[in-house]
Amino acid sequence: MARTKQTSVRKPAAAPLTTHKTVSQSTSPPQSNKAQTGKKVPRAKAEPASTPRSNKASAATAKSPSQPLDLSDDDRQRLKEWLDKSERPFSVATTALSKKRKRQSGEPQPAQTDLYEDRLNVQYEVKPKNSWDSLRRYKKFTVGSESMAVGQVILVKHDDSEEAKIDVGAQWKGKVLEVRALDSEHVYLRVAWLNRPEDLPGGRKAYHGKNELIPTNQMDIIDAMSVNGSVEVMFWNEKDDESSLMNEEQYFWRQTFDYANTKTFSKLRQICVDSAPQNPDEMIVQCGNKECRKWLHVKCIAEAAVEEAASEKKKSKKAKSNSVSTSTKSSTQSSAIAVAEKNDYRAEVFVMGTPNDPKLVPADTTEIAMFLPDGKKLTKALGCLFCGVEIE
Numbered sequence: 012m013a014r015t016k017q018t019s020v021r022k023p024a025a026a027p028l029t030t031h032k033t034v035s036q037s038t039s040p041p042q043s044n045k046a047q048t049g050k051k052v053p054r055a056k057a058e059p060a061s062t063p064r065s066n067k068a069s070a071a072t073a074k075s076p077s078q079p080l081d082l083s084d085d086d087r088q089r090l091k092e093w094l095d096k097s098e099r100p101f102s103v104a105t106t107a108l109s110k111k112r113k114r115q116s117g118e119p120q121p122a123q124t125d126l127y128e129d130r131l132n133v134q135y136e137v138k139p140k141n142s143w144d145s146l147r148r149y150k151k152f153t154v155g156s157e158s159m160a161v162g163q164v165i166l167v168k169h170d171d172s173e174e175a176k177i178d179v180g181a182q183w184k185g186k187v188l189e190v191r192a193l194d195s196e197h198v199y200l201r202v203a204w205l206n207r208p209e210d211l212p213g214g215r216k217a218y219h220g221k222n223e224l225i226p227t228n229q230m231d232i233i234d235a236m237s238v239n240g241s242v243e244v245m246f247w248n249e250k251d252d253e254s255s256l257m258n259e260e261q262y263f264w265r266q267t268f269d270y271a272n273t274k275t276f277s278k279l280r281q282i283c284v285d286s287a288p289q290n291p292d293e294m295i296v297q298c299g300n301k302e303c304r305k306w307l308h309v310k311c312i313a314e315a316a317v318e319e320a321a322s323e324k325k326k327s328k329k330a331k332s333n334s335v336s337t338s339t340k341s342s343t344q345s346s347a348i349a350v351a352e353k354n355d356y357r358a359e360v361f362v363m364g365t366p367n368d369p370k371l372v373p374a375d376t377t378e379i380a381m382f383l384p385d386g387k388k389l390t391k392a393l394g395c396l397f398c399g400v401e402i403e
């Protein structure tokens with residue numbers, strides 16, 4: 012019996028939006044152009060951190076971050092005026108985590124060490140430091156009717172159109188690392204971005220899932236008014252062969268991108284004869300042969316089947332070689348899990364009991380349906396591409 016993962020057939024991804032920012036590979040500080048918008052609408056307010064100020068002793072024992080001293084009325088007014096006239100009052104620069112951090116003279120540079128994977132650990136510096144440090148810290152903030160907290164992933168509008176507020180896929184996603192505010196109209200968030208594959212070096216690859224996000228250690232300070240709600244991003248463990256299926260709207264991550272230091276992605280598990288990662292939206296099957304147990308892309312089984320049929324035909328008829336490339340696509344009409352076509356051959360792979368789509372009838376056997384150029388149809392068993400043993 013084939014063990015299968017992620018059998019749901021997914022809708023095509025939304026049309027790409029050109030307004031989404033592209034991360035540059037330059038060595039300049041990671042100051043992105045993820046803009047702050049909506050600043051003039053005073054609807055954001057910051058909620059106090061959970062520890063009341065009158066209870067300073069318990070604040071200390073609860074390892075609550077230290078609060079700045081109260082500003083004088085004059086200082087407060089000056090800070091407010093400066094914030095009001097600054098389009099982007101704060102910036103944040105990141106540098107590789109230094110082991111000597113604490114031995115350097117003066118205050119140690121703060122470090123962020125809870126970003127999804129240790130490889131994203133980073134030092135950061137917010138500028139101008141004095142103004143940032145004079146803002147009170149909060150654990151939560153509220154925009155409109157939604158309360159959000161440090162640690163949550165938020166949606167960030169990149170423009171003020173109604174369309175931008177609805178298209179969740181195109182909105183930027185950032186993990187809230189710090190909340191600071193002067194008052195309810197001046198609430199700022201330090202965030203680390205979770206990017207779409209197409210917004211990172213190398214771009215979107217065939218193995219990227221539709222709702223795949225890649226956490227980074229690229230930080231920004233944004234105005235809380237540009238926040239458009241929160242989103243849940245789950246971890247998808249590709250090494251866990253029993254991992255549960257995700258529904259098609261679920262955002263997930265499995266890989267990180269170290270923006271601040273090495274500019275590299277963490278490694279993905281490679282499977283199958285093409286040594287490629289799994290696309291979580293597409294099914295893979297495992298060979299049942301105890302000596303093999305290899306995982307295969309169903310797509311690769313379909314491609315191998317048409318290749319074989321087309322080349323056998325060529326050999327027997329000595330046909331002119333017409334190099335039509337193999338194309339694979341998942342069928343939307345049938346319950347085939349993968350479809351491959353070459354010349355006039357077409358292979359459809361069915362896996363018993365799938366797809367789990369209420370609009371489609373699940374297949375009752377695991378087999379390859381081969382459609383020949385003369386209109387005939389053959390069916391054959393799925394064979395492991397490594398050992399040849401039949402996959403049931």
Ligand SMILES: [Zn+2]
Binds near residue numbers: 283285286287307311
């Ligand atoms: Zn493969």
Ligand SMILES: [Zn+2]
Binds near residue numbers: 299396397399400
């Ligand atoms: Zn095998």
